[in-house]
Amino acid sequence: MTKVMNLLSGLCGLIVGVANSRSLACAIAQAAHHAGAEIALSYQNDRFSKHVHKIGKELNAAFVSACDVNNDEEIAALGEQVEKQWGRLDFLVHAVAFAKREELSGDFLATSRDGFRLALDTSVYSLVGLTRCLTPMLKLGVGAPSVLTLSYLGGERAVPNYNVMGVAKAALEAAVRYLACDLGPYGIRVNALSPGPVRTLSAAGVSGLRDLMGFIEHAAPLRRNIDAQDVGDAAVFALSSLSRGVTAEVIHVDGGYSKTGVPPFTI
Numbered sequence: 001m002t003k004v005m006n007l008l009s010g011l012c013g014l015i016v017g018v019a020n021s022r023s024l025a026c027a028i029a030q031a032a033h034h035a036g037a038e039i040a041l042s043y044q045n046d047r048f049s050k051h052v053h054k055i056g057k058e059l060n061a062a063f064v065s066a067c068d069v070n071n072d073e074e075i076a077a078l079g080e081q082v083e084k085q086w087g088r089l090d091f092l093v094h095a096v097a098f099a100k101r102e103e104l105s106g107d108f109l110a111t112s113r114d115g116f117r118l119a120l121d122t123s124v125y126s127l128v129g130l131t132r133c134l135t136p137m138l139k140l141g142v143g144a145p146s147v148l149t150l151s152y153l154g155g156e157r158a159v160p161n162y163n164v165m166g167v168a169k170a171a172l173e174a175a176v177r178y179l180a181c182d183l184g185p186y187g188i189r190v191n192a193l194s195p196g197p198v199r200t201l202s203a204a205g206v207s208g209l210r211d212l213m214g215f216i217e218h219a220a221p222l223r224r225n226i227d228a229q230d231v232g233d234a235a236v237f238a239l240s241s242l243s244r245g246v247t248a249e250v251i252h253v254d255g256g257y258s259k260t261g262v263p264p265f266t267i
């Protein structure tokens with residue numbers, strides 16, 4: 001029987017979207033490292049360089065490099081680095097999203113054309129661009145090669161203040177299904193995790209996060225908010241061959257909140 005500790009043993013994975021030690025990408029990198037994977041980390045720009053290099057050192061990362069996912073040349077350079085380092089890729093984690101702060105409060109109706117374009121380009125097209133660039137490497141991947149992205153309930157239901165990011169997550173989940181259909185014939189899986197709210201740099205940009213988390217603590221079937229480690233461990237399952245039959249799927253890591261209809265009457 002496979003030991004849990006070695007679930008990703010011998011696999012090489014690129015994790016895109018680490019900003020700091022609170023990032024979900026960081027928790028996924030830690031969990032993947034502990035499960036035996038060799039990882040590489042990518043971050044947006046110089047602003048995050050120090051934090052991410054420190055994390056990379058702790059996790060013995062094969063490389064740590066900057067890549068602005070809105071820039072095709074930088075995506076191509078990242079792809080070349082993967083090819084040079086490993087000559088193949090067993091998993092890609094996409095943990096990237098952005099919307100202007102002013103789009104994440106008040107009415108969705110007020111969303112600007114610019115804000116809409118930026119949110120969807122950064123949070124959705126980046127998955128397509130990165131996956132396309134890395135497909136030749138993933139085709140050579142071992143185990144049950146896969147791409148994993150991070151969505152949120154706001155893509156399925158209207159969540160106060162999530163606004164344009166909810167529309168981006170709906171598009172992201174559709175992109176997961178289309179990419180899964182394109183890449184399935186090559187044995188490459190594409191899935192999303194949909195975690196409940198966790199306090200991170202990005203989450204802090206969404207107005208009312210504290211109230212939302214306070215509500216979920218009482219309303220979720222598990223009666224708690226999830227944490228980044230819950231996401232990291234679920235990612236190990238999604239990236240490992242234990243989930244080899246799972247693709248085009250959105251796996252909720254939210255204490256069951258998304259499956260409830262009416263919150264407990266005692267709240």
Ligand code: NAD
Nearest residue numbers: 017018019023024044068069096097150197198200201202
């Ligand atoms: P985070 O701020 O730590 O991570 C977001 C990352 O996106 C950052 O590293 C940021 O630098 C990166 N990014 C933004 N624009 C970029 C660009 N142009 N090029 C490269 N990188 C860019 O926050 P997080 O909460 O860990 O977010 C990771 C993912 O998880 C996001 O997709 C987010 O929507 C999703 N998610 C988060 C929560 C939550 O509550 N924290 C819940 C569900 C889903």
